Amino acid sequence: MTAGQGLGTALAAEHAAVYAYGVIGARTTGALRATVTAAFNAHRARRDQLRALITAGGGTPTEPDAAYRLPITPSTPAQAVELATLVERGVTAAYLELTASPDAAVRRMAALAMQECVARAYGLHPEIEAFPGMPAAPVSPAPTTTAPASPSPPS
Structure with missing residues (x-):
């Protein structure tokens, strides 16, 4: 996969994120809506940055779909x-391949985008998952304990 394809993958993820956050924002209020609005704006900015990178490289950025199938209608x-947490995790995964780009500026942008997504996901749902592309940590069985032996009666 080329850097251009990786940029396209990240752009597609950002298009979907902007759409999803529009839906989420329309269905929330208060502090959650403020958080969602900030995420919407961050994803729009990344989307615009990716479009500019693709154009500067001589490519044609893809346009967003008219609508996206969401896994949940909140x-x-x-x-x-x-x-929102699913969106952030998906966008994080979309940037992963760009961290191997030969272009240091693209690697840096991808790493920062991933960091922002992970921070937003954690802020929404403070749970740490395996890094995208890495297997989940094995679940170790619970230690078994045996009941202490009853003392033998004295003889």
């Missing part, structure tokens, strides 16, 4: 958080 704050 109707509660918990569902809004769940969708």
Whole structure:
């Protein structure tokens, strides 16, 4: 995969994120809506940055789809958080291949974008998952304990 294809993958993820955050923002209020609005704006800025990089490299940036199929249509704050967390994890994964770009500026941009996505996901749902592309940590079985032996009666 070329750097241009990687930029296209990240751009497609940002298009989807902007769409999803528009849906989430329309269904939230208060502090959550402020958080969602900040994420919407951050993803729009990254989308615009990617479009500029693709154009500067002589490519043609893809346009967003008219609509996207969301895994969740949020109707509660918990569902809004769940969708936003899924979006952030998906965008993080989309940037992963760009961290291997031969262009240092692209690597740096991708690493910073991933860092921002992970921070937003953690802020929404403070849970640490395996790094994208890495296997989940093995679950070790719970230690078994044996009941202490009853003392033998004295003879």
